[in-house]
Amino acid sequence: MSSGVDGVPPGVDTSVPSPARVYDYWLGGGHNFASNRALGERILRIMPGVRDAARLNRSFLRRAALFMVERGVRQFLDIGSGIPTVGNLHEVVQAEAPGCRVVYVDRDAVAVAHRELLLAGNRDTAVVQADLRDLDAIFAGPAGGLLDLDRPVGLFMLLVLHFVPDGWDPAAIVAGYRDRLAPGSYLAVSHTSAEAKPAGMAEAVRAYNDSSAGNQAFPRTRDEVLAFFDGFDLVEPGLVGCPSWRPDDAGDFAANPEINEVPFAGVAVKP
Template sequence: MSVPESADEPDLSLPSSARIYDFLLGGGHNFAVDRQLAERILQVVPAARDTAVANRAFLGRAVRACLDRGCRQFLDLGSGIPTVEAVHETAQRYDPSARVAYVDTDPVAVAISRDVLAGSDRATVTAADLTDPDAVLSAPGVAGLLDPAEPTAVLAVSVLHYVADDDLVARLIGRYCSAFGPGSMLVLSHGSTDVDDPAAVAGTVGMQQLARDSGHPLVLRDRGVLRRVTAGVDPLEPGLVDITRWRCDEPAPGPVLGMYALVGTVRAQSR
């Protein structure tokens, strides 16, 4: 695997949330420092691997729902490493014409992603900070791939809990969702302690504490805040629910995991 050559070389001695997530999913794009912290996470939060797997399964169901509603473009914010049933794999399995622009700020995750996507003309990766939407939307890997006139699914899956300010989260969602054509959609998953299962609360609190060690502290938000920051989006059924409850393919959903999911259509008047 390659890493970017620049004056600001990434510090590979620090764990990365993207690579920890890859490890929890069973991927091979992670380092010893990531696996060490992941094992600590699993000791404190035994459901962490289940949460990662359930979150990726939710993403697959959400991508299919967006395709069913006419979205053939996807902007994946805070995408991490696109392996293990990544967005382009799922979308292009159902529609080979689907286009996916990945965006992440982790230089190692971006470098690995470029290796993974080498040779693809319908999937790109951009090194950018999602909190700077103008830079993201004007980047060649985004502006050169996605048509702003077409309906686009904006994916913010397990990433906005790394943005500390609620008002900034709301502005970011509004900016990204208004950047594309009518019929665009938002896909969101977000950690929360606002759940009825004490085990799930303990798990998310434990994850929040350990996330500080990775350099990516978590801000857990309740249902009221999540509804407010997504006020310009009309949710599909079943609305804002735990990731294991959003159109689950299994005969019986798994346990509540303290991660809320929402998929919705952007209201035309919010553009």
């Protein structure tokens, strides 16, 4: 796969892998650099099922988004949205309910630059370059202008909180978003499990952490991930392996049952 990346933003060190661009590579995207492909391939050799895990997460995004649209949600906030690829959140929800508003947030300059290109001309979308901890910047900027915080919002935090160290208090970060959202808002979370034990996973995490400067992965237990839903009511089937969250058919599952448990996934509503 070639990178297909033009117009790299100033100051971006393409020799350093980033979560967004490694994930893009695993999904078959074209917005990645040699460093991302090298790390992605190294981890695939250690844990071949990691590409399936990325696919399972993308399928969960679609199912969770459609679930929220069916319940009347028409505005969405995607934190850690990553590089645009097939099945972006705005594509899913706007195809189902035209006029849905979507704000994407990522700290990766390349992810933001490509989202800006993708979203050009779509007045119901916006993109913000910000750290997920900087709620004031997020809500005072395009999110504040596009989203009506007096009405329910669908908040997505998919495969992003496992990059947040305990010292940042990720549960408190999520609570900060919760407190700004109206009752009836939904939260969708996926997160790498510390309880799943597919072959090569522990070594793959070490390889990622050794190779990705400033981006460390922190798999967590089920109870630790459940803490992110404090103040929300989990909807059925609760916090489960990613493909087990309201699957459409057998195609939502990986052939290796251990990979199906790698990402936790859950959706909850703010009462």
